[in-house]
Amino acid sequence: MSMDTSGSSASATRLEHLLAATAAASPDATALILQQHQIRYGELLQRVEVLAANLAAQGIGRGDHVALMLPNTPTYVIAFYALMRLSAIAVNLSPTNQGRELSHVLGETGAVAVISLDVFLPALYKVLPGTAVKQLIVTSVQGLEATLPRPPEVPAPQRFEDLLRPRPGFAPVPQQTAADDVALLQYTSGATGVPKGVMLSHRNLLASVAGICDWMQHDETPNAAVLCIIPFFHIFGLVIGLHVSVAKGYRMIVVPRVDALDLMPLFALIEAHRPMSIPAVPTLWAALLSHPKASAAIFDSVLVASSGGAALPAWVQARYGALTGRRIYEAYGLSEAAGASHCTPYPQGGPEGSIGKPLPGLQARVVIASDGDTPEREAAVGEVGELVLKGPAITQGYFHQPALSARALRDGWLH
Numbered sequence: 001m002s003m004d005t006s007g008s009s010a011s012a013t014r015l016e017h018l019l020a021a022t023a024a025a026s027p028d029a030t031a032l033i034l035q036q037h038q039i040r041y042g043e044l045l046q047r048v049e050v051l052a053a054n055l056a057a058q059g060i061g062r063g064d065h066v067a068l069m070l071p072n073t074p075t076y077v078i079a080f081y082a083l084m085r086l087s088a089i090a091v092n093l094s095p096t097n098q099g100r101e102l103s104h105v106l107g108e109t110g111a112v113a114v115i116s117l118d119v120f121l122p123a124l125y126k127v128l129p130g131t132a133v134k135q136l137i138v139t140s141v142q143g144l145e146a147t148l149p150r151p152p153e154v155p156a157p158q159r160f161e162d163l164l165r166p167r168p169g170f171a172p173v174p175q176q177t178a179a180d181d182v183a184l185l186q187y188t189s190g191a192t193g194v195p196k197g198v199m200l201s202h203r204n205l206l207a208s209v210a211g212i213c214d215w216m217q218h219d220e221t222p223n224a225a226v227l228c229i230i231p232f233f234h235i236f237g238l239v240i241g242l243h244v245s246v247a248k249g250y251r252m253i254v255v256p257r258v259d260a261l262d263l264m265p266l267f268a269l270i271e272a273h274r275p276m277s278i279p280a281v282p283t284l285w286a287a288l289l290s291h292p293k294a295s296a297a298i299f300d301s302v303l304v305a306s307s308g309g310a311a312l313p314a315w316v317q318a319r320y321g322a323l324t325g326r327r328i329y330e331a332y333g334l335s336e337a338a339g340a341s342h343c344t345p346y347p348q349g350g351p352e353g354s355i356g357k358p359l360p361g362l363q364a365r366v367v368i369a370s371d372g373d374t375p376e377r378e379a380a381v382g383e384v385g386e387l388v389l390k391g392p393a394i395t396q397g398y399f400h401q402p403a404l405s406a407r408a409l410r411d412g413w414l415h
Contacts, residue, residue: 013179014202015243016084018209019045022249029223030251032074033273039074041249044081047164049172051082054163055113056173058135062087065109065185067133068233069093069116069124071256075139075160076232077242079115084183084202087176091185091197092233095120103127104195105187108400113137115160118144129153137163179203185399186235186335197399198335207392208338209243211359217346218303222249224276225301227269229255229284236308236331239339240279250276260287267293274301281309282316285328289319299324306331308340314352330355336414337362338393362391365413388413 012018019041022029027042039047060066066088070076083090091109093102095117106114106127113135114124121144124136129151136157138145145157183205185197226245230237245252253273258266266288270278280288285307288294299305305320308331320328327347332355333340341362344350350357358364365388366379379385390413397405408415 012206012247014084014176014181015183015205016048016081016176018206018243018247019048019081022246026223026249029249031246032077032252032254034074034254034256037074044078047078048081048085050166050170051078051163052085052173053170054165054167055082055088056086057167060086060088060113060135062176062181064088064113065091065111067091067093067106067109067111067114067116069095069097069114069120070139070233071095071117072228072232072237072241072254073117073139073256074254075115075117077252077254078164079160080232080242085173085176087178087181089182089185092187092238094231094233098123099127101195103131105197106131106133109185109197117141118148118157121145121148121157125151125154128155179206180396182396184238186238188335196401196404199396199399200335200338201396204338204393204395205239205243207361208239208340208359209247211361211393212240212244212340212343213247214360215343215346216244216304218276220248221276224248224250225253225273226250226277226279227255227273227275228252229258229266230279230281235335235339236279236333240277240306258284260284263287263291264293267291267298270298276301277304277306278302279304279306279308282307282312283310285320286313286316289316289323294319294323296323299326302326304346305329306343308333311353317352332356336395336408337389337391338395341389341393358389362389362393364389386415388415390414 023041023045029041030038031041031044032039066083068090080090091111110132114133115137118138118140136155137160138157139160180201180203182199183202184200187195187197189195228241230241232238232242305328307328312330317328327349329344331340331343342355342358344356366385367376367388368379368385370376394414
């Protein structure tokens with residue numbers, strides 16, 4: 001099988017175009033693997049189009065907010081791209097969100113629907129009364145949608161699987177073209193402790209995908225495996241795990257959860273699928289490399305080992321280098337930059353403790369803030385200042401927070 005997706009991210013103007021291009025080029029290539037379940041790219045596109053049409057028939061469309069409360073699963077992938085197809089806006093929720101935080105996000109966004117698993121229904125039933133949610137769609141894991149007592153104000157759960165069946169007279173919804181439509185509200189607490197909805201457009205997210213694809217200058221293997229451990233509901237996992245994989249035609253080995261006390265299932269996945277890429281957080285890299293199972297042979301296939309979310313301890317980098325002769329590439333980013341803004345160079349890496357260089361398409365400066373009497377200025381070498389960013393991946397602002405948006409985005413630079 002041959003595959004050339006080199007132009008799919010460059011020519012796409014919307015996220016769903018990535019999937020359409022890869023499915024057209026290689027419909028029989030594996031897209032997703034979860035345990036024994038596999039979905040090919042052609043099948044994935046078909047399910048996305050059927051779900052989009054069925055959601056449209058229920059009144060979900062352009063500009064509607066739909067919350068995704070899901071771990072890494074085929075449900076997440078199908079639902080996300082279906083929402084993009086409709087020009088709806090995905091609202092990423094962590095399955096750990098509960099109570100006041102969950103209620104705040106659903107209330108602020110006015111989400112009209114939630115797509116989740118039945119195991120999260122107890123948390124949802126506590127907060128859904130009084131919200132704008134009219135559709136509750138769940139993948140059934142334990143059959144709770146049929147047995148759990150439901151508050152009368154909460155819509156009856158629909159089975160996600162039922163919405164993957166085409167209705168009589170099925171036809172795909174019309175193609176969308178607007179690159180600056182908001183695609184995602186990515187909630188982040190940042191330094192304030194109050195959840196803020198970062199508005200990211202199709203253009204923002206595609207710019208992030210393109211920057212990472214430009215950075216990954218390694219020999220391509222058609223339909224190479226990516227171990228998708230980082231949750232898709234985090235911006236890091238969403239971009240480098242999901243969208244880059246779809247753009248490149250990789251097969252995603254989806255991992256819904258990781259038990260840090262029992263890493264053997266994760267090692268079994270690495271041995272079975274020989275991933276080309278493993279994005280992970282430093283704590284997971286530390287756990288993997290401290291495990292007796294860690295060896296040169298285990299990581300032999302990994303051309304792109306990356307770490308983000310916190311600084312990578314020096315001993316972890318040293319241990320990986322001693323085992324493999326390769327580097328773990330450190331990335332720095334944030335939701336407001338649609339994922340990674342910096343990464344240590346490929347393949348040589350960077351100095352210890354460095355976040356690397358700005359990814360293609362992004363500009364970065366270190367500045368000293370204005371004190372009222374003097375304007376903002378460039379920091380001198382060795383002077384501590386604030387990192388500011390500019391480029392097509394930078395957010396449009398914070399949802400319903402114009403004053404905060406104006407403070408963070410000044411003269412096109414994200415502070």
